[in-house]
Amino acid sequence: MRLWLIFPVLMAVVLGARAPNAQQVDFVIDATLPVRDTELPYTLDLNLSAAAPTRVGVGALLDLREVQKTVPERLAENAIVDNCGLQVRLDEFGFEAQDDTIDLDGQVTITIFECSRTSERDFQRGEQKNAVQANMSTEATVELRDNCAYFELIDLVLTAPEAQREKLLEDDTLASVKKLMLAAVDLVLNETPLCPVLPAELASLDPVYDTGGPREIGEGGLGVFLDGSVDVSPSTILDILTVLQQQELIPGPP
Known part of the structure; x- marks a missing residue:
């Protein structure tokens, strides 16, 4: 199986994500937005999809409805x-x-x-x-x-x-x-910019976002979408494999 098919599957296993098929995975991350002397909670809905042999597409939707109520x-x-x-x-x-x-x-x-x-x-x-x-x-x-x-x-x-x-x-x-x-x-x-921070398991991905803008969630709910991609290098794959081994989801090195 090629890397562009392996990668989303590995992500699903590591993060317990929803994997609708072998080329796409979705998962939700709880995050906070620092504003002066406080932090406001929001939710990051991240989507990884196979885009090319060495690229994975990244779609991030920041759900700011809690911020919308609190601010x-x-x-x-x-x-x-x-x-x-x-x-x-x-x-x-x-x-x-x-x-x-x-x-x-x-x-x-x-x-x-x-x-x-x-x-x-x-x-x-x-x-x-x-x-x-x-x-x-x-x-x-x-x-x-x-x-x-x-x-x-x-x-x-x-x-x-x-x-x-x-x-x-x-x-x-x-x-x-x-x-x-x-x-x-x-x-x-x-x-107070919105800079999505990925959890430790995803830190090595380092996605690059190319486009973004507001998006309505439900009726009037505030969201922000970011679209970009990840360069799937061999070192990234090795990092993910290491995490899998640390969590004993796959056998460690002989």
């Missing part, structure tokens, strides 16, 4: 922007997948303060001048960089109540808030 609760009442003259607090929000995009909606409270310079570099916040609650909506997508999936906002729309919109537009407040929010959110998203 809005943890970020509620947090300030997205908080500087001397402006605070933007995230009151509530939620997001869901729609086909190949991610829709996000919520409400923010925009508070404007007096701000005075106290030295060449320092400023001091003064009294509150104005506060308004605005609706926020945006779309996000996924960009694949360095084998990791990064979330990126496509645009951000802020709308204020009619009674206060004119004053805010005169002060160019909404445009300024939008710019600062995009910068702040982009910074956080760039610090």
